Amino acid sequence: MMIPTIPTPDELLDKGFSRGKKQADLMRTQKIPKHLKGKRIEERRVITSCQVIKDKLKSILDSVPDIEDLPPFYQDYIDITVGVDDMKQALGGLNWAYGILTQLEKEYGSKIRKNPSEKATTLQKQAYGRIASVVNKIKKDLDFLDFAKANLRNMPTIDFDATTIVIAGFPNVGKSTLLNQISGADPQIANYPFTTKGIQIGHVERHWKSIQIIDTPGLLDRPVLEMNDIELNAIVALEHLADAILFIFDASETCGFGLESQYNLLKQIEKIFDNIPVIYLFNKMDLIEDTSYVEQYVDELDNSIFISAIEGEGIDKINKVLDSVKKIERNEEEEY
Ligand SMILES: Nc1nc2c(ncn2[C@@H]2O[C@H](COP(=O)(O)OP(=O)(O)OP(=O)(O)O)[C@@H](O)[C@H]2O)c(=O)[nH]1
Ligand SMILES: [Mg+2]
CATH class of the missing domain: 3.40.50.300 (P-loop containing nucleotide triphosphate hydrolases)
Structure with missing residues (x-):
């Protein structure tokens, strides 16, 4: 099992927000009707941030196979090394955050589009606040997965056909x-x-x-x-x-x-x-x-x-x- 590097909440947010900013900056030089430009930029910023964070969460989730589908030997191994229930709980936390980020992406994308331009920046800030709060809520899950990564790194490779x-x-x-x-x-x-x-x-x-x-x-x-x-x-x-x-x-x-x-x-x-x-x-x-x-x-x-x-x-x-x-x-x- 190769679990990728597990970021801290701050690292995740930094990555998401800085990519969001980069995308937004790129749009400033584009030709967009003036009354729409502010909205488009903030919408892009929120969506990009959510997507970057979600991609990272997904790569972690995809790296861990469904524990129930593993041969019993590995289930026991994981249980004794890090605890199967704790592992499931941590993965569940990441899944939850993924779902909420998907909702926020949609909710704020549409809010920014529907509201007048002057409100775009306020809405973007509100969205960022909520994204940060979601990501901070999974701190213990990320910590646990970091611990699991370290402990499951050198798992024996058993050939079940041999x-x-x-x-x-x-x-x-x-x-x-x-x-x-x-x-x-x-x-x-x-x-x-x-x-x-x-x-x-x-x-x-x-x-x-x-x-x-x-x-x-x-x-x-x-x-x-x-x-x-x-x-x-x-x-x-x-x-x-x-x-x-x-x-x-x-x-x-x-x-x-x-x-x-x-x-x-x-x-x-x-x-x-x-x-x-x-x-x-x-x-x-x-x-x-x-x-x-x-x-x-x-x-x-x-x-x-x-x-x-x-x-x-x-x-x-x-x-x-x-x-x-x-x-x-x-x-x-x-x-x-
Ligand atoms: N003379 C002799 N010494 C042997 C033989 N096989 C192993 N030894 C020696 O016995 C000692 C222990 O060998 P290991 O292979 O480490 O034994 P082990 O059963 O793996 O030991 P643990 O891993 O500590 O349980 C070493 O000093 C070996 O060199 C043998 O056939 N003849
Ligand atoms: Mg030996």
Whole structure:
């Protein structure tokens, strides 16, 4: 979402009034019957001012899509980042001002035309007063949109048509290292209001299939009982995106978490992402000589893959498994 620069009421009025004046000045050199000239100039001045302000409001309104039409992921994102209701209220304020300016434009245009020339300047001043009062009334809405612009600037770009793989695993197990290995070049790093860290999204094209891999540090890396409502919400959002979970174990335990607690985390995540296939990876195998300790966990799981993300070992195997991941068809209308 690219919201344009949000002006203050003063900036909006300055822009409108100065363009109005410019247009009026241009008319002074034109050949217009003397008894009409004053009226025409003031009428032009009022109409131009209204239109310039309305154009700016419209460009802001047009930049924000209808929130109800957005995928649920973005609705949640906007709600948690700036608040959907506040956003709607601010846009409603701008819409209101747009409507009133349209009325003033018509009302004063016709008043100036119908009244005697001597009254034109007085009417123009009256119109300006009312325009200023309308624009000043939406100050809080403009302020809010300026805040929303800043906060929604770095929203993640999710490809809803791609097959989506969500990475999970304790901190330091090698999630980022793996994401970089699989998706090559720089992943997209965006803000993520659900955690204190950003979201990372990598893209891979394989056999005409787009795969996006999402890492949400600080979210799927700790026990569910420790989560607050916002985090649980974020998990629901991920649940609606994920076609498979890539669960990473640090087999070396150098991340500071034993395999036992990593296994418990996996069980919790499997419970939440019920029905979504999980791919099990045992990372940092380069640090391990004797694998018997790891084997006892591997035995509990189907099809785990041993890898060394840092050395690029096992990446081929992951890619093969990713090829077989099917996109889950969801009927979002029903689920929400
Ligand atoms: N020896 C070895 N080290 C690895 C491997 N993969 C990752 N590391 C190291 O483990 C540390 C953590 O890796 P990251 O990729 O940052 O882990 P992460 O899971 O993204 O960590 P957070 O973002 O903090 O949750 C880094 O020092 C990596 O270099 C591996 O296969 N072998
Ligand atoms: Mg990381």
